[in-house]
Amino acid sequence: MTALNGSNALIIGGSSGIGLAIAAGFRQAGARVAIAGRRQDKVEAAVQQLNAAIGVDAPPVSGFTADVTDLEAIKRLGRSFAERLGPLDSLVTCQGTTMLQPAGEFSEGDYDHLMDTNLKSVFFACTHLAAPMLERGRGTVITIASLAAHRGWPNAAVYAMTKHGVLGLTRTLAVEWAPLGVRINSISPGVFLTELNRKRMSSERTARLRDRTPLGRFGETSELVGAAVFLASDASSYVTGADLVVDGGYLASGI
Ligand SMILES: NC(=O)c1ccc[n+]([C@@H]2O[C@H](COP(=O)([O-])OP(=O)(O)OC[C@H]3O[C@@H](n4cnc5c(N)ncnc54)[C@H](OP(=O)(O)O)[C@@H]3O)[C@@H](O)[C@H]2O)c1
Incomplete structure:
Protein backbone atom coordinates (compact mmCIF):
# COMPACT_ATOMS: atom_id res chain seq x y z
CA MET A 1 0.00 0.00 0.00
CA THR A 2 2.90 2.35 0.54
CA ALA A 3 4.36 1.86 -2.93
CA LEU A 4 4.55 4.92 -5.17
CA ASN A 5 5.26 2.86 -8.31
CA GLY A 6 4.56 4.67 -11.55
CA SER A 7 3.64 7.97 -9.88
CA ASN A 8 5.22 11.37 -10.59
CA ALA A 9 6.46 13.39 -7.61
CA LEU A 10 7.86 16.89 -7.24
CA ILE A 11 9.79 17.81 -4.10
CA ILE A 12 10.39 21.54 -3.82
CA GLY A 13 13.38 22.10 -1.54
CA GLY A 14 14.61 18.66 -2.58
CA SER A 15 18.19 19.89 -3.05
CA SER A 16 19.11 19.49 0.63
CA GLY A 17 18.13 18.36 4.10
CA ILE A 18 14.65 16.99 4.65
CA GLY A 19 13.55 17.42 1.02
CA LEU A 20 16.58 15.52 -0.26
CA ALA A 21 15.84 12.62 2.09
CA ILE A 22 12.18 12.57 0.99
CA ALA A 23 13.23 12.62 -2.68
CA ALA A 24 15.50 9.61 -2.09
CA GLY A 25 12.72 7.81 -0.21
CA PHE A 26 10.09 8.50 -2.89
CA ARG A 27 12.47 7.17 -5.53
CA GLN A 28 13.10 4.07 -3.46
CA ALA A 29 9.31 3.62 -3.18
CA GLY A 30 9.15 3.58 -7.00
CA ALA A 31 8.15 7.15 -7.89
CA ARG A 32 9.54 9.11 -10.81
CA VAL A 33 11.00 12.06 -8.87
CA ALA A 34 11.87 15.65 -9.71
CA ILE A 35 13.39 18.09 -7.27
CA ALA A 36 13.34 21.88 -7.34
CA GLY A 37 15.53 24.31 -5.45
CA ARG A 38 16.75 27.88 -5.56
CA ARG A 39 20.47 27.38 -6.27
CA GLN A 40 21.36 25.58 -9.49
CA ASP A 41 24.67 24.10 -8.25
CA LYS A 42 22.90 22.49 -5.28
CA VAL A 43 20.13 21.12 -7.48
CA GLU A 44 22.67 19.57 -9.85
CA ALA A 45 24.68 18.03 -6.99
CA ALA A 46 21.53 16.61 -5.40
CA VAL A 47 20.33 15.10 -8.70
CA GLN A 48 23.72 13.42 -9.10
CA GLN A 49 23.59 12.09 -5.55
CA LEU A 50 20.05 10.77 -5.96
CA ASN A 51 20.81 9.09 -9.28
CA ALA A 52 23.91 7.43 -7.82
CA ALA A 53 21.81 5.46 -5.31
CA ILE A 54 22.26 1.78 -6.02
CA GLY A 55 19.58 -0.86 -6.02
CA VAL A 56 16.77 1.55 -6.84
CA ASP A 57 14.31 0.47 -9.51
CA ALA A 58 12.97 3.87 -10.62
CA PRO A 59 13.58 6.34 -13.47
CA PRO A 60 16.37 8.94 -13.09
CA VAL A 61 15.68 12.08 -11.06
CA SER A 62 15.11 15.44 -12.82
CA GLY A 63 16.19 18.76 -11.35
CA PHE A 64 14.65 22.21 -11.78
CA THR A 65 16.06 25.50 -10.57
CA ALA A 66 13.34 27.86 -9.41
CA ASP A 67 12.96 30.60 -6.82
CA VAL A 68 9.48 29.71 -5.64
CA THR A 69 8.94 33.05 -3.91
CA ASP A 70 8.16 34.22 -7.46
CA LEU A 71 4.74 33.16 -8.77
CA GLU A 72 5.92 33.26 -12.40
CA ALA A 73 8.75 30.86 -11.47
CA ILE A 74 6.19 28.47 -9.93
CA LYS A 75 4.13 28.58 -13.12
CA ARG A 76 7.26 27.88 -15.21
CA LEU A 77 8.16 25.01 -12.87
CA GLY A 78 4.70 23.48 -13.35
CA ARG A 79 4.99 23.70 -17.14
CA SER A 80 8.54 22.28 -17.18
CA PHE A 81 7.54 19.42 -14.89
CA ALA A 82 4.54 18.52 -17.08
CA ALA A 103 10.92 39.93 17.70
CA GLY A 104 11.70 43.66 17.89
CA GLU A 105 14.78 43.27 15.71
CA PHE A 106 13.11 41.89 12.58
CA SER A 107 13.33 44.43 9.75
CA GLU A 108 10.60 44.67 7.14
CA GLY A 109 13.01 42.93 4.73
CA ASP A 110 13.58 40.03 7.17
CA TYR A 111 9.82 39.70 7.66
CA ASP A 112 9.08 39.68 3.93
CA HIS A 113 11.88 37.20 3.23
CA LEU A 114 10.56 34.68 5.77
CA MET A 115 6.93 35.18 4.77
CA ASP A 116 7.73 34.86 1.05
CA THR A 117 9.94 31.78 1.44
CA ASN A 118 7.92 29.84 4.03
CA LEU A 119 4.33 30.87 3.36
CA LYS A 120 3.68 32.75 0.11
CA SER A 121 5.66 30.15 -1.84
CA VAL A 122 3.75 27.30 -0.18
CA PHE A 123 0.39 28.92 -0.91
CA PHE A 124 1.13 29.48 -4.60
CA ALA A 125 2.94 26.15 -5.06
CA CYS A 126 -0.15 24.40 -3.65
CA THR A 127 -2.70 26.41 -5.59
CA HIS A 128 -0.88 26.44 -8.95
CA LEU A 129 0.90 23.08 -9.02
CA ALA A 130 -2.08 21.18 -7.62
CA ALA A 131 -4.49 22.76 -10.11
CA PRO A 132 -3.99 19.95 -12.67
CA MET A 133 -4.52 17.39 -9.86
CA LEU A 134 -7.86 19.01 -9.08
CA GLU A 135 -8.81 18.78 -12.76
CA ARG A 136 -7.85 15.08 -12.87
CA GLY A 137 -9.58 14.40 -9.54
CA ARG A 138 -6.58 12.81 -7.79
CA GLY A 139 -3.28 13.62 -6.17
CA THR A 140 -1.60 14.30 -2.85
CA VAL A 141 0.19 17.28 -1.35
CA ILE A 142 2.46 17.33 1.70
CA THR A 143 3.45 20.59 3.38
CA ILE A 144 6.12 20.90 6.05
CA ALA A 145 5.14 22.66 9.26
CA SER A 146 7.25 22.60 12.45
CA LEU A 147 7.15 22.31 16.23
CA ALA A 148 7.02 26.12 16.00
CA ALA A 149 3.46 25.69 14.73
CA HIS A 150 2.60 24.02 18.06
CA ARG A 151 4.66 25.79 20.76
CA GLY A 152 6.21 29.21 21.38
CA TRP A 153 9.96 29.37 20.60
CA PRO A 154 11.93 32.44 21.69
CA ASN A 155 13.52 34.46 18.86
CA ALA A 156 11.44 32.73 16.19
CA ALA A 157 8.38 35.01 15.97
CA VAL A 158 8.15 35.31 12.19
CA TYR A 159 9.15 31.68 11.51
CA ALA A 160 6.42 30.59 13.96
CA MET A 161 3.88 32.79 12.17
CA THR A 162 4.77 31.20 8.83
CA LYS A 163 4.49 27.67 10.21
CA HIS A 164 1.15 28.35 11.91
CA GLY A 165 0.10 29.65 8.50
CA VAL A 166 1.22 26.43 6.82
CA LEU A 167 -0.98 24.42 9.21
CA GLY A 168 -3.96 26.72 8.63
CA LEU A 169 -3.48 26.56 4.87
CA THR A 170 -3.17 22.77 4.91
CA ARG A 171 -6.38 22.29 6.89
CA THR A 172 -8.29 24.79 4.75
CA LEU A 173 -7.17 23.27 1.45
CA ALA A 174 -7.90 19.77 2.77
CA VAL A 175 -11.53 20.71 3.32
CA GLU A 176 -11.78 22.64 0.06
CA TRP A 177 -10.14 19.91 -2.03
CA ALA A 178 -11.53 16.74 -0.44
CA PRO A 179 -14.63 16.71 -2.68
CA LEU A 180 -12.30 17.15 -5.68
CA GLY A 181 -10.22 14.05 -4.91
CA VAL A 182 -6.98 15.71 -3.74
CA ARG A 183 -5.61 15.09 -0.24
CA ILE A 184 -3.25 17.47 1.58
CA ASN A 185 -1.50 16.86 4.92
CA SER A 186 1.43 18.37 6.76
CA ILE A 187 4.42 16.91 8.58
CA SER A 188 5.77 18.65 11.67
CA PRO A 189 9.40 17.58 12.09
CA GLY A 190 11.15 17.82 15.43
CA VAL A 191 14.85 18.72 15.31
CA PHE A 192 16.84 17.40 12.33
CA LEU A 193 20.29 18.92 11.85
CA THR A 194 20.41 20.41 8.35
CA GLU A 195 21.73 23.54 6.60
CA LEU A 196 18.71 25.33 8.05
CA ASN A 197 19.69 25.06 11.69
CA ARG A 198 23.15 23.44 12.07
CA LYS A 199 25.00 26.75 12.51
CA ARG A 200 22.29 28.21 14.72
CA MET A 201 22.53 25.55 17.43
CA SER A 202 24.55 26.72 20.42
CA SER A 203 25.73 23.94 22.72
CA GLU A 204 23.26 25.18 25.34
CA ARG A 205 20.31 25.10 22.90
CA THR A 206 21.38 21.65 21.67
CA ALA A 207 21.54 20.26 25.21
CA ARG A 208 18.17 21.75 26.18
CA LEU A 209 16.44 20.39 23.10
CA ARG A 210 17.94 16.91 23.52
CA ASP A 211 17.02 16.82 27.20
CA ARG A 212 13.41 17.67 26.37
CA THR A 213 13.14 14.97 23.70
CA PRO A 214 11.92 11.65 25.16
CA LEU A 215 13.87 9.59 22.57
CA GLY A 216 16.97 11.46 23.78
CA ARG A 217 18.40 12.44 20.39
CA PHE A 218 17.71 14.49 17.27
CA GLY A 219 16.16 12.84 14.23
CA GLU A 220 17.93 11.59 11.11
CA THR A 221 16.33 12.97 7.93
CA SER A 222 15.81 9.38 6.74
CA GLU A 223 13.42 9.00 9.72
CA LEU A 224 10.97 11.41 8.05
CA VAL A 225 10.70 9.37 4.90
CA GLY A 226 8.17 6.84 6.22
CA ALA A 227 5.75 9.60 7.18
CA ALA A 228 6.06 11.24 3.75
CA VAL A 229 5.69 8.00 1.77
CA PHE A 230 2.67 7.10 3.90
CA LEU A 231 0.99 10.47 3.25
CA ALA A 232 1.69 10.32 -0.50
CA SER A 233 0.50 6.73 -0.93
CA ASP A 234 -2.82 4.89 -0.87
CA ALA A 235 -2.00 3.70 2.66
CA SER A 236 -3.30 7.11 3.79
CA SER A 237 -6.34 7.21 1.47
CA TYR A 238 -8.65 8.31 4.34
CA VAL A 239 -6.21 10.89 5.78
CA THR A 240 -6.51 14.54 4.83
CA GLY A 241 -6.02 17.76 6.77
CA ALA A 242 -3.82 15.96 9.31
CA ASP A 243 -0.50 17.02 10.78
CA LEU A 244 1.87 14.10 11.33
CA VAL A 245 4.35 14.97 14.08
CA VAL A 246 7.76 13.26 13.77
CA ASP A 247 9.60 14.62 16.80
CA GLY A 248 10.95 11.84 19.03
CA GLY A 249 8.09 12.50 21.45
CA TYR A 250 8.88 16.19 22.04
CA LEU A 251 5.30 17.49 21.91
CA ALA A 252 3.96 14.59 23.97
CA SER A 253 6.32 15.30 26.82
CA GLY A 254 5.12 17.14 29.90
CA ILE A 255 8.61 17.98 31.15
N1 LIG B 1 15.59 20.84 10.04
C1 LIG B 1 14.67 20.88 10.99
O1 LIG B 1 14.93 20.56 12.16
C2 LIG B 1 13.28 21.35 10.66
C3 LIG B 1 12.32 21.30 11.68
C4 LIG B 1 11.03 21.71 11.41
C5 LIG B 1 10.69 22.13 10.14
N2 LIG B 1 11.64 22.18 9.16
C6 LIG B 1 11.22 22.63 7.82
O2 LIG B 1 11.61 21.67 6.86
C7 LIG B 1 11.77 22.32 5.59
C8 LIG B 1 13.12 21.89 5.01
O3 LIG B 1 14.15 22.38 5.84
P1 LIG B 1 15.59 21.70 5.95
O4 LIG B 1 15.89 21.57 7.38
O5 LIG B 1 15.65 20.51 5.08
O6 LIG B 1 16.50 22.90 5.40
P2 LIG B 1 17.52 23.02 4.18
O7 LIG B 1 18.46 21.86 4.17
O8 LIG B 1 18.08 24.38 4.29
O9 LIG B 1 16.59 22.90 2.89
C9 LIG B 1 15.79 23.97 2.44
C10 LIG B 1 15.48 23.74 0.99
O10 LIG B 1 14.59 24.78 0.54
C11 LIG B 1 15.13 25.37 -0.64
N3 LIG B 1 14.69 26.75 -0.77
C12 LIG B 1 14.82 27.75 0.12
N4 LIG B 1 14.32 28.90 -0.39
C13 LIG B 1 13.87 28.59 -1.63
C14 LIG B 1 13.25 29.33 -2.67
N5 LIG B 1 13.00 30.64 -2.53
N6 LIG B 1 12.94 28.71 -3.83
C15 LIG B 1 13.20 27.38 -3.98
N7 LIG B 1 13.77 26.62 -3.04
C16 LIG B 1 14.11 27.22 -1.88
C17 LIG B 1 16.64 25.27 -0.44
O11 LIG B 1 17.34 25.50 -1.64
P3 LIG B 1 18.59 26.57 -1.56
O12 LIG B 1 19.52 26.03 -0.52
O13 LIG B 1 19.14 26.60 -2.94
O14 LIG B 1 17.97 27.88 -1.13
C18 LIG B 1 16.73 23.83 0.09
O15 LIG B 1 16.60 22.91 -0.97
C19 LIG B 1 11.65 23.82 5.87
O16 LIG B 1 10.35 24.23 5.56
C20 LIG B 1 11.86 23.92 7.37
O17 LIG B 1 11.23 25.04 7.93
C21 LIG B 1 12.94 21.80 9.39
Whole structure:
Protein backbone atom coordinates (compact mmCIF):
# COMPACT_ATOMS: atom_id res chain seq x y z
CA MET A 1 0.00 0.00 0.00
CA THR A 2 2.90 2.35 0.54
CA ALA A 3 4.36 1.86 -2.93
CA LEU A 4 4.55 4.92 -5.17
CA ASN A 5 5.26 2.86 -8.31
CA GLY A 6 4.56 4.67 -11.55
CA SER A 7 3.64 7.97 -9.88
CA ASN A 8 5.22 11.37 -10.59
CA ALA A 9 6.46 13.39 -7.61
CA LEU A 10 7.86 16.89 -7.24
CA ILE A 11 9.79 17.81 -4.10
CA ILE A 12 10.39 21.54 -3.82
CA GLY A 13 13.38 22.10 -1.54
CA GLY A 14 14.61 18.66 -2.58
CA SER A 15 18.19 19.89 -3.05
CA SER A 16 19.11 19.49 0.63
CA GLY A 17 18.13 18.36 4.10
CA ILE A 18 14.65 16.99 4.65
CA GLY A 19 13.55 17.42 1.02
CA LEU A 20 16.58 15.52 -0.26
CA ALA A 21 15.84 12.62 2.09
CA ILE A 22 12.18 12.57 0.99
CA ALA A 23 13.23 12.62 -2.68
CA ALA A 24 15.50 9.61 -2.09
CA GLY A 25 12.72 7.81 -0.21
CA PHE A 26 10.09 8.50 -2.89
CA ARG A 27 12.47 7.17 -5.53
CA GLN A 28 13.10 4.07 -3.46
CA ALA A 29 9.31 3.62 -3.18
CA GLY A 30 9.15 3.58 -7.00
CA ALA A 31 8.15 7.15 -7.89
CA ARG A 32 9.54 9.11 -10.81
CA VAL A 33 11.00 12.06 -8.87
CA ALA A 34 11.87 15.65 -9.71
CA ILE A 35 13.39 18.09 -7.27
CA ALA A 36 13.34 21.88 -7.34
CA GLY A 37 15.53 24.31 -5.45
CA ARG A 38 16.75 27.88 -5.56
CA ARG A 39 20.47 27.38 -6.27
CA GLN A 40 21.36 25.58 -9.49
CA ASP A 41 24.67 24.10 -8.25
CA LYS A 42 22.90 22.49 -5.28
CA VAL A 43 20.13 21.12 -7.48
CA GLU A 44 22.67 19.57 -9.85
CA ALA A 45 24.68 18.03 -6.99
CA ALA A 46 21.53 16.61 -5.40
CA VAL A 47 20.33 15.10 -8.70
CA GLN A 48 23.72 13.42 -9.10
CA GLN A 49 23.59 12.09 -5.55
CA LEU A 50 20.05 10.77 -5.96
CA ASN A 51 20.81 9.09 -9.28
CA ALA A 52 23.91 7.43 -7.82
CA ALA A 53 21.81 5.46 -5.31
CA ILE A 54 22.26 1.78 -6.02
CA GLY A 55 19.58 -0.86 -6.02
CA VAL A 56 16.77 1.55 -6.84
CA ASP A 57 14.31 0.47 -9.51
CA ALA A 58 12.97 3.87 -10.62
CA PRO A 59 13.58 6.34 -13.47
CA PRO A 60 16.37 8.94 -13.09
CA VAL A 61 15.68 12.08 -11.06
CA SER A 62 15.11 15.44 -12.82
CA GLY A 63 16.19 18.76 -11.35
CA PHE A 64 14.65 22.21 -11.78
CA THR A 65 16.06 25.50 -10.57
CA ALA A 66 13.34 27.86 -9.41
CA ASP A 67 12.96 30.60 -6.82
CA VAL A 68 9.48 29.71 -5.64
CA THR A 69 8.94 33.05 -3.91
CA ASP A 70 8.16 34.22 -7.46
CA LEU A 71 4.74 33.16 -8.77
CA GLU A 72 5.92 33.26 -12.40
CA ALA A 73 8.75 30.86 -11.47
CA ILE A 74 6.19 28.47 -9.93
CA LYS A 75 4.13 28.58 -13.12
CA ARG A 76 7.26 27.88 -15.21
CA LEU A 77 8.16 25.01 -12.87
CA GLY A 78 4.70 23.48 -13.35
CA ARG A 79 4.99 23.70 -17.14
CA SER A 80 8.54 22.28 -17.18
CA PHE A 81 7.54 19.42 -14.89
CA ALA A 82 4.54 18.52 -17.08
CA GLU A 83 6.66 18.62 -20.25
CA ARG A 84 9.42 16.44 -18.82
CA LEU A 85 7.55 14.02 -16.52
CA GLY A 86 3.83 14.28 -17.35
CA PRO A 87 1.02 14.75 -14.83
CA LEU A 88 1.97 15.42 -11.22
CA ASP A 89 0.68 12.91 -8.64
CA SER A 90 2.48 14.01 -5.44
CA LEU A 91 3.76 17.43 -4.45
CA VAL A 92 5.93 18.08 -1.39
CA THR A 93 6.58 21.71 -0.43
CA CYS A 94 9.80 21.37 1.56
CA GLN A 95 11.31 24.79 0.85
CA GLY A 96 11.99 26.95 3.85
CA THR A 97 14.34 29.17 5.77
CA THR A 98 14.64 30.58 9.27
CA MET A 99 16.05 33.53 11.19
CA LEU A 100 16.49 33.71 14.95
CA GLN A 101 16.40 37.09 16.70
CA PRO A 102 14.26 38.97 19.22
CA ALA A 103 10.92 39.93 17.70
CA GLY A 104 11.70 43.66 17.89
CA GLU A 105 14.78 43.27 15.71
CA PHE A 106 13.11 41.89 12.58
CA SER A 107 13.33 44.43 9.75
CA GLU A 108 10.60 44.67 7.14
CA GLY A 109 13.01 42.93 4.73
CA ASP A 110 13.58 40.03 7.17
CA TYR A 111 9.82 39.70 7.66
CA ASP A 112 9.08 39.68 3.93
CA HIS A 113 11.88 37.20 3.23
CA LEU A 114 10.56 34.68 5.77
CA MET A 115 6.93 35.18 4.77
CA ASP A 116 7.73 34.86 1.05
CA THR A 117 9.94 31.78 1.44
CA ASN A 118 7.92 29.84 4.03
CA LEU A 119 4.33 30.87 3.36
CA LYS A 120 3.68 32.75 0.11
CA SER A 121 5.66 30.15 -1.84
CA VAL A 122 3.75 27.30 -0.18
CA PHE A 123 0.39 28.92 -0.91
CA PHE A 124 1.13 29.48 -4.60
CA ALA A 125 2.94 26.15 -5.06
CA CYS A 126 -0.15 24.40 -3.65
CA THR A 127 -2.70 26.41 -5.59
CA HIS A 128 -0.88 26.44 -8.95
CA LEU A 129 0.90 23.08 -9.02
CA ALA A 130 -2.08 21.18 -7.62
CA ALA A 131 -4.49 22.76 -10.11
CA PRO A 132 -3.99 19.95 -12.67
CA MET A 133 -4.52 17.39 -9.86
CA LEU A 134 -7.86 19.01 -9.08
CA GLU A 135 -8.81 18.78 -12.76
CA ARG A 136 -7.85 15.08 -12.87
CA GLY A 137 -9.58 14.40 -9.54
CA ARG A 138 -6.58 12.81 -7.79
CA GLY A 139 -3.28 13.62 -6.17
CA THR A 140 -1.60 14.30 -2.85
CA VAL A 141 0.19 17.28 -1.35
CA ILE A 142 2.46 17.33 1.70
CA THR A 143 3.45 20.59 3.38
CA ILE A 144 6.12 20.90 6.05
CA ALA A 145 5.14 22.66 9.26
CA SER A 146 7.25 22.60 12.45
CA LEU A 147 7.15 22.31 16.23
CA ALA A 148 7.02 26.12 16.00
CA ALA A 149 3.46 25.69 14.73
CA HIS A 150 2.60 24.02 18.06
CA ARG A 151 4.66 25.79 20.76
CA GLY A 152 6.21 29.21 21.38
CA TRP A 153 9.96 29.37 20.60
CA PRO A 154 11.93 32.44 21.69
CA ASN A 155 13.52 34.46 18.86
CA ALA A 156 11.44 32.73 16.19
CA ALA A 157 8.38 35.01 15.97
CA VAL A 158 8.15 35.31 12.19
CA TYR A 159 9.15 31.68 11.51
CA ALA A 160 6.42 30.59 13.96
CA MET A 161 3.88 32.79 12.17
CA THR A 162 4.77 31.20 8.83
CA LYS A 163 4.49 27.67 10.21
CA HIS A 164 1.15 28.35 11.91
CA GLY A 165 0.10 29.65 8.50
CA VAL A 166 1.22 26.43 6.82
CA LEU A 167 -0.98 24.42 9.21
CA GLY A 168 -3.96 26.72 8.63
CA LEU A 169 -3.48 26.56 4.87
CA THR A 170 -3.17 22.77 4.91
CA ARG A 171 -6.38 22.29 6.89
CA THR A 172 -8.29 24.79 4.75
CA LEU A 173 -7.17 23.27 1.45
CA ALA A 174 -7.90 19.77 2.77
CA VAL A 175 -11.53 20.71 3.32
CA GLU A 176 -11.78 22.64 0.06
CA TRP A 177 -10.14 19.91 -2.03
CA ALA A 178 -11.53 16.74 -0.44
CA PRO A 179 -14.63 16.71 -2.68
CA LEU A 180 -12.30 17.15 -5.68
CA GLY A 181 -10.22 14.05 -4.91
CA VAL A 182 -6.98 15.71 -3.74
CA ARG A 183 -5.61 15.09 -0.24
CA ILE A 184 -3.25 17.47 1.58
CA ASN A 185 -1.50 16.86 4.92
CA SER A 186 1.43 18.37 6.76
CA ILE A 187 4.42 16.91 8.58
CA SER A 188 5.77 18.65 11.67
CA PRO A 189 9.40 17.58 12.09
CA GLY A 190 11.15 17.82 15.43
CA VAL A 191 14.85 18.72 15.31
CA PHE A 192 16.84 17.40 12.33
CA LEU A 193 20.29 18.92 11.85
CA THR A 194 20.41 20.41 8.35
CA GLU A 195 21.73 23.54 6.60
CA LEU A 196 18.71 25.33 8.05
CA ASN A 197 19.69 25.06 11.69
CA ARG A 198 23.15 23.44 12.07
CA LYS A 199 25.00 26.75 12.51
CA ARG A 200 22.29 28.21 14.72
CA MET A 201 22.53 25.55 17.43
CA SER A 202 24.55 26.72 20.42
CA SER A 203 25.73 23.94 22.72
CA GLU A 204 23.26 25.18 25.34
CA ARG A 205 20.31 25.10 22.90
CA THR A 206 21.38 21.65 21.67
CA ALA A 207 21.54 20.26 25.21
CA ARG A 208 18.17 21.75 26.18
CA LEU A 209 16.44 20.39 23.10
CA ARG A 210 17.94 16.91 23.52
CA ASP A 211 17.02 16.82 27.20
CA ARG A 212 13.41 17.67 26.37
CA THR A 213 13.14 14.97 23.70
CA PRO A 214 11.92 11.65 25.16
CA LEU A 215 13.87 9.59 22.57
CA GLY A 216 16.97 11.46 23.78
CA ARG A 217 18.40 12.44 20.39
CA PHE A 218 17.71 14.49 17.27
CA GLY A 219 16.16 12.84 14.23
CA GLU A 220 17.93 11.59 11.11
CA THR A 221 16.33 12.97 7.93
CA SER A 222 15.81 9.38 6.74
CA GLU A 223 13.42 9.00 9.72
CA LEU A 224 10.97 11.41 8.05
CA VAL A 225 10.70 9.37 4.90
CA GLY A 226 8.17 6.84 6.22
CA ALA A 227 5.75 9.60 7.18
CA ALA A 228 6.06 11.24 3.75
CA VAL A 229 5.69 8.00 1.77
CA PHE A 230 2.67 7.10 3.90
CA LEU A 231 0.99 10.47 3.25
CA ALA A 232 1.69 10.32 -0.50
CA SER A 233 0.50 6.73 -0.93
CA ASP A 234 -2.82 4.89 -0.87
CA ALA A 235 -2.00 3.70 2.66
CA SER A 236 -3.30 7.11 3.79
CA SER A 237 -6.34 7.21 1.47
CA TYR A 238 -8.65 8.31 4.34
CA VAL A 239 -6.21 10.89 5.78
CA THR A 240 -6.51 14.54 4.83
CA GLY A 241 -6.02 17.76 6.77
CA ALA A 242 -3.82 15.96 9.31
CA ASP A 243 -0.50 17.02 10.78
CA LEU A 244 1.87 14.10 11.33
CA VAL A 245 4.35 14.97 14.08
CA VAL A 246 7.76 13.26 13.77
CA ASP A 247 9.60 14.62 16.80
CA GLY A 248 10.95 11.84 19.03
CA GLY A 249 8.09 12.50 21.45
CA TYR A 250 8.88 16.19 22.04
CA LEU A 251 5.30 17.49 21.91
CA ALA A 252 3.96 14.59 23.97
CA SER A 253 6.32 15.30 26.82
CA GLY A 254 5.12 17.14 29.90
CA ILE A 255 8.61 17.98 31.15
N1 LIG B 1 15.59 20.84 10.04
C1 LIG B 1 14.67 20.88 10.99
O1 LIG B 1 14.93 20.56 12.16
C2 LIG B 1 13.28 21.35 10.66
C3 LIG B 1 12.32 21.30 11.68
C4 LIG B 1 11.03 21.71 11.41
C5 LIG B 1 10.69 22.13 10.14
N2 LIG B 1 11.64 22.18 9.16
C6 LIG B 1 11.22 22.63 7.82
O2 LIG B 1 11.61 21.67 6.86
C7 LIG B 1 11.77 22.32 5.59
C8 LIG B 1 13.12 21.89 5.01
O3 LIG B 1 14.15 22.38 5.84
P1 LIG B 1 15.59 21.70 5.95
O4 LIG B 1 15.89 21.57 7.38
O5 LIG B 1 15.65 20.51 5.08
O6 LIG B 1 16.50 22.90 5.40
P2 LIG B 1 17.52 23.02 4.18
O7 LIG B 1 18.46 21.86 4.17
O8 LIG B 1 18.08 24.38 4.29
O9 LIG B 1 16.59 22.90 2.89
C9 LIG B 1 15.79 23.97 2.44
C10 LIG B 1 15.48 23.74 0.99
O10 LIG B 1 14.59 24.78 0.54
C11 LIG B 1 15.13 25.37 -0.64
N3 LIG B 1 14.69 26.75 -0.77
C12 LIG B 1 14.82 27.75 0.12
N4 LIG B 1 14.32 28.90 -0.39
C13 LIG B 1 13.87 28.59 -1.63
C14 LIG B 1 13.25 29.33 -2.67
N5 LIG B 1 13.00 30.64 -2.53
N6 LIG B 1 12.94 28.71 -3.83
C15 LIG B 1 13.20 27.38 -3.98
N7 LIG B 1 13.77 26.62 -3.04
C16 LIG B 1 14.11 27.22 -1.88
C17 LIG B 1 16.64 25.27 -0.44
O11 LIG B 1 17.34 25.50 -1.64
P3 LIG B 1 18.59 26.57 -1.56
O12 LIG B 1 19.52 26.03 -0.52
O13 LIG B 1 19.14 26.60 -2.94
O14 LIG B 1 17.97 27.88 -1.13
C18 LIG B 1 16.73 23.83 0.09
O15 LIG B 1 16.60 22.91 -0.97
C19 LIG B 1 11.65 23.82 5.87
O16 LIG B 1 10.35 24.23 5.56
C20 LIG B 1 11.86 23.92 7.37
O17 LIG B 1 11.23 25.04 7.93
C21 LIG B 1 12.94 21.80 9.39
